[in-house]
Amino acid sequence: MKPILEIQGISKRFRINHETQPYLSLRESLSGWMRRSPAVSEDFWALRDISFDVQRGESVGVIGKNGAGKSTLLKILSRITPPTRGRILVRGRVASLLEVGTGFHPELTGRENVYLNGSMLGMRKQEIDRQFDAIVAFAGTEKFLDTPLKHYSSGMQLRLAFAVAAFLEPEILIIDEVLAVGDAEFQRKCLGKMEDVTRSGRTILFVSHNMSAITRMCSRALWIDQGKLAYSGPSEETVRHYLGSSATDATDPAGFIVMPESHQGPVQRIELLCDGNVTGTLYMGCQMEVRVYFQSKEPLDSPILGLIVKDSQQSPLIGVNNKHYSGAMTEKSLRAGYLSARIPRLPLFEGQYSLDVHFGNGFHDLEVLRDCIRFAVEPAAFTSSGLLPDKEINRVFIDNVTWSAHPTDIPS
Amino acid sequence: MESQREYFLEIKPKNSFGLNLDELIEHRELFYFFTWRDIKVKYKQTMLGFLWAVLQPLLLTALFTLLLGRNLNIPSEGIDYPVFAFSGLMLWLIFSSGITNAGQSMITQAAVIRKIYFPRLIIPLSSILVSLFDFLMSLVVFIPLLIYYQPEVELMRALWCWPSGVLLTILATLGPGCLLAALNVKFRDFRYVIPFLVQVLLFVTPVIYPVSMIGQRWIQEIMALNPMYAAVAVFRLPFAATEPDATLLIISLVSNVIFLVAGIAYFRKVESFFADLA
The missing domain is CATH 3.40.50.300 (P-loop containing nucleotide triphosphate hydrolases)
Structure with missing residues (x-):
């Protein structure tokens, strides 16, 4: 046949x-x-x-x-x-x-x-x-x-x-x-x-x-x-x-990517910043910033930025999206500029990661870029005690757990 | 069950010319759905709904009657001016809204063009059919108008002239409509050209005044290049007191055919690249 x-x-x-x-x-x-x-x-x-x-x-x-x-x-x-x-x-x-x-x-x-x-x-x-x-x-x-x-x-x-x-x-x-x-x-x-x-x-x-x-x-x-x-x-x-x-070119060490000329969507360039510097190598607990530069034919009133961080096995670890946070990213509509997402303390462990970027206008995705940028995270003593949690059982680290002990009887 | 005949298709660098009628017929349902959607969307959320289809030619007729018929005493081939103007405007609105919508259609449907394949001609064609629907609505006013003014209507003639007039209008809209649709994808300048063109054309088409009003013969002949001339003239034939000029009719008909062939040929030539450009 x-x-x-x-x-x-x-x-x-x-x-x-x-x-x-x-x-x-x-x-x-x-x-x-x-x-x-x-x-x-x-x-x-x-x-x-x-x-x-x-x-x-x-x-x-x-x-x-x-x-x-x-x-x-x-x-x-x-x-x-x-x-x-x-x-x-x-x-x-x-x-x-x-x-x-x-x-x-x-x-x-x-x-x-x-x-x-x-x-x-x-x-x-x-x-x-x-x-x-x-x-x-x-x-x-x-x-x-x-x-x-x-x-x-x-x-x-x-x-x-x-x-x-x-x-x-x-x-x-x-x-x-x-x-x-x-x-x-x-x-x-x-x-x-x-x-x-x-x-x-x-x-x-x-x-x-x-x-x-x-x-x-x-x-x-x-x-x-x-x-x-x-x-x-x-x-x-x-x-x-x-x-x-x-894996051989696992990271984009420069920390930024520029969209190829043939590319049709609004996203033009993506940058990764670690404590304010553009780099592809971040460290645990640093301030991570993702900047998505865009240019669009129609002005964007309420831009939506979604980020998914995936590990080297392609399993998603963290997904953040500004629609889950109150407050608009911008007051006026924009045709060009960059959207920024800042994570104050990067909760990732040492390893290789990649990032998916969803870029939308509040109604639907204008562009979805999968694995668009790869980055590495280096170990650092970022916890308040200086001790590092066990990375065999943790994939992300939760930063602000309040611990305390209270003397009381067991409620019956 | 589908017939189990062997399906075969070859995808090659450049699609061949020709109308590809088989494919259009195969997609006839999509045709219907596109037209139906456009009609629905057009009148959704409007308070007066379908009434708009009637109001447009009616208001324009009233305006031109006051302006031209009463004050300037424009001759109207022995017909009462409102009947003369309304009959012309009904067809004119198929043409004007048809080429406007067809001209924009490939841009407004860009998202679909980039993601789904179907014969692209369906898009401008269905947007012209929407205008035809408006025309059918405006007939609701045209018939009472005829009864009120009582022009002598030759019924036998009307039976073939009216459908032919409408058909000629659709063909006259189709050629320039496809041409503009394709040009608009390539050169966005046409977004500004189309509304201007439509406005200017109304005044150089014998819709609101008779062509006999123009003194010089050569100007009449140039005006007859407009494919809408023949369409309107044929439509008015059953109740016009004067016979239309045969030479002018032929000029207009030939021009209609040329526009039609050129428009569809150009559209077919560039359609395979719409997805890359739109």
């Missing part, structure tokens, strides 16, 4: 116009044409000569750092953008989920959005009719079906969005990071649903930074690094190679 997907020598080039937005203004284009001088642009190859086959019923994971070209690959497979070179042979109906809730309209009711979104994702109306009750039950939003979506909590919107996607029945399903959303319980539910999908014999292509999800769900995985296929094999092996490679 022929493979359901044959990817043959796919390359994708982006033209980067310096100093300007990706779109042009008529004046620039006209004047460039009159002078017959080439516009200031540079080529950037997001993908170079990627080839692989996917067999019917196989689930294949795709891993790699941010900006490695994973998303571009999925976009080409979903026909959202054409490849510059190469071709792909597709032998089945494809549905792709590059984001959940795309096209949801806040003014429409839950019911209306299910139909609209389902239809956009390629479901027939009949199919939606048939699955409607199951979709709504999965999302758990039965009571609010005729309420406009804008009155839903963001969690409810998300559940409804994933539920629609979960009931797609294409032969090939392409998924990008949708599991990274929602609370832990909902994530488990999503993962469970996806495992069902895998078992039902459908072909899945799954991009994620969640290594355990990749090894559990995918028989095979591809590692894409700087636009090239760096490794392809059984998923455990690929994950091992990937994590091994990132």
Whole structure:
């Protein structure tokens, strides 16, 4: 039997116009044409000569750092953008989920959005009719079906969005990071649903930074690094190679990263500071600051910054988000600037860590950067007693426990 | 159950030209949902709701009747001026709101374009269908208007002229609409060009005055390049006292076809890169 997907020598080039937005203004284009001088642009190859086959019923994971070209690959497979070179042979109906809730309209009711979104994702109306009750039950939003979506909590919107996607029945399903959303319980539910999908014999292509999800769900995985296929094999092996490679350049010692030119989101640069100095090596108990520089087309009224610190096994340790703290970050809306999060005493132990950054506008995430910066924490006698807690049983240290002893009788 | 015929697709560097009608037909439901959504959203949270679709041509007719019909005594091809103006404005509003919305549509739908594939033509097309819906609403006023002013309506002619007039309007909107939609993605200047264009065009289209008012023949011929000329003229045919000029009609029809082909061809040419630009 022929493979359901044959990817043959796919390359994708982006033209980067310096100093300007990706779109042009008529004046620039006209004047460039009159002078017959080439516009200031540079080529950037997001993908170079990627080839692989996917067999019917196989689930294949795709891993790699941010900006490695994973998303571009999925976009080409979903026909959202054409490849510059190469071709792909597709032998089945494809549905792709590059984001959940795309096209949801806040003014429409839950019911209306299910139909609209389902239809956009390629479901027939009949199919939606048939699955409607199951979709709504999965999302758990039965009571609010005729309420406009804008009155839903963001969690409810998300559940409804994933539920629609979960009931797609294409032969090939392409998924990008949708599991990274929602609370832990909902994530488990999503993962469970996806495992069902895998078992039902459908072909899945799954991009994620969640290594355990990749090894559990995918028989095979591809590692894409700087636009090239760096490794392809059984998923455990690929994950091992990937994590091994990132261990060698585990830290970004400079303590900052600059987004590549091809990058489309608002985040421009991320800095890590330890006691006010930019560095990739922090020490226990120091004042850690994360600065996220951004530039956005629309002014941001209530920026949201979420940070997740993960250990070298990719387990999340700390998640902080300014929406859990009272007070706005800024009084006026900003188009450009930086958001800062300062943790007065870094409660991490010695080791290697990486950081996920969620950047949003109070309504949804504008950009999510996973493992965008890696850093090391060095030991330091930061506790008030000077003694270090046992790092075998502690993953983070709680700073302000009040200890005291009181003489009293045992209450009966 | 789905038919088990072998599905095959090749993704290549550049999509081929052509309308890709098969694909459009396959996505007909999405068409419907997009149009339905736009209509719904448009009138949600408005107090008067669908009434707006009627009020717009009605108020404009009242305004032009007072201004042009009464005070300037603009001739109106032997029809009472309000009927003349309303019939023209009904179609004009399909065109003007159609090209405005279609022209903006690819930008407002950018988030979807970047994440989901479907034939992109659906977006400008469905935003034009929304304007058609408004037109159907305004018919509710047009019929009483006809009954009140009682122009002589040749019913047999109306049966084919009215649908053809509307169809010509949609085609006349489609070409420039797709062209502007594609240009707007590439050059954001068109965001400012479109409203200006729509305003200017109203005054150079024989909607609120008859083309016979223009003295010089060559100016008439240039004005007929506007594809809306033929659409309005055909629509008014059943109750106009004077026959429209055949040469001008043909000029306008040819211009309509050229815009249509050019608009869709250009749209198809750049559509595969919308996701990178939008």
